[in-house]
Amino acid sequence: MRTQVGNLLIEPKLKARVRWAQHNLMQPLRETGTFDLVLLRNVPIYFDLPTKQRVLDALSHSIAPGGYLVISHVESLQGLRTDLQLVRPSVLRKPRR
Ligand SMILES: C[S@@+](CC[C@H](N)C(=O)[O-])C[C@H]1O[C@@H](n2cnc3c(N)ncnc32)[C@H](O)[C@@H]1O
Structure with a gap:
């Protein structure tokens, strides 16, 4: 249907x-x-x-092992510590245990 385009x-x-x-x-x-x-x-x-670090820590804590975090292409995690791995x-x- 035309109204559904996009x-x-x-x-x-x-x-x-x-x-x-x-x-x-x-x-x-x-x-x-967990997500x-x-x-x-x-x-x-x-x-x-x-603030990015706090948000990243909280989210990465809430992501299930093997789960994903998707950010935008224009963002980077430069200067941030995380146990999440860039795939x-x-x-x-998040690595599986
Ligand atoms: C540029 S829009 C991006 C919207 C959408 N994710 C996208 O990519 O089209 C930024 C979004 O961040 C949300 N936002 C900003 N500060 C926030 C916060 N402290 N907690 C939750 N959402 C927040 C805003 O409500 C807004 O929807």
């Missing part, structure tokens, strides 16, 4: 398993369990280096 449709079975919630990255993550995938495109660009530009993965 939109993505989520597979209903997958959509049914998604819980939508707002989260301020400046606040501690609530008990959400297999975190999409953080063009968000850390607003933060200074210490390709802008895609990082």
Whole structure:
């Protein structure tokens, strides 16, 4: 349909398993369990280096082993410490134990 151009449709079975919630990255993550995938495109660009480090630490703690963090192509993690491994530009993965 013409009105759907440029939109993505989520597979209903997958959509049914998604819980939508707002989260301020400046606040501690609530008990959400671990994530297999975190999409953080063009968000850390607003933060200074210490804030980026705090956010990265909190997120990487919440990513399941083998899970991914995706940032934008224009962002870099230069100057940040992380146990996530770069698997390709802008895609990082938490090592499996
Ligand atoms: C440039 S937009 C990018 C939106 C989208 N990720 C994309 O790539 O099109 C930046 C987003 O960062 C969000 N953001 C900024 N500070 C935030 C914070 N402290 N916690 C959560 N989101 C934040 C803004 O609400 C905004 O949606």
